[in-house]
Amino acid sequence: MINITYIDAKGTSRTVSAEDRSTVMETALKNGVPGIDAECGGACACATCHVYVDEAWLDKVGKPEQMEEDMLDFAFDVRPNSRLSCQIRVTSALDGLVVTTPEKQG
Numbered sequence: 635m636i637n638i639t640y641i642d643a644k645g646t647s648r649t650v651s652a653e654d655r656s657t658v659m660e661t662a663l664k665n666g667v668p669g670i671d672a673e674c675g676g677a678c679a680c681a682t683c684h685v686y687v688d689e690a691w692l693d694k695v696g697k698p699e700q701m702e703e704d705m706l707d708f709a710f711d712v713r714p715n716s717r718l719s720c721q722i723r724v725t726s727a728l729d730g731l732v733v734t735t736p737e738k739q740g
Contacts, residue, residue, distance in 0.1 A: 636729045640667045640685075643737040654726065658719035658733060659683040669735030676720035678702055681709035681740035683719040688732035695722055695731070709740040 635651035638661055642648075652661040662670040662683075671682035678701055687695050692715055698706065702721045706712050719733065 636724055636726060637731075638724070638728070639730070639732045640669070641732065641734040642669050643735060652724045652728075654724060656724050658685065658722040658724060658731070660720075661724060662719060667735075669739070670719060671739045672720065674720075678705055678718060678721055681705050681707075681718065684709040684712075684736055684739055685717055685719045685722075685733040686713055686736065687715045687717050687722075688734070689715060691728070691731050691733075694727055709736070710738050711736050 637649050638652050639647055639649040640662060648667055650665040659670055659672050659676055663672055673682040674680040698717055702718050705718060706716055
């Protein structure tokens with residue numbers, strides 16, 4: 635399994651196992667991680683699965699595509715390391731990934 639650590643806005647950390655080829659959003663929902671609402675179910679049609687990717691993981695996660703960047707305009711407190719977790723596909727290269735959820739979703 636691939637481990638992902640989710641840190642909420644208050645600093646509480648939760649490490650969960652993810653299935654290969656799932657998304658960071660799907661993994662959060664499956665494991666009851668708070669702070670990711672995912673109102674559109676992963677269709678990249680909202681900004682309610684917004685996360686901040688830990689700086690050490692930015693190169694491995696990659697940059698958002700244009701559609702994701704457009705949706706991030708609707709997110710709360712967007713930063714250079716903001717991503718929509720529905721658009722981050724889990725692979726073995728992301729074992730140990732750390733993301734933080736914002737104070738609130740957009």
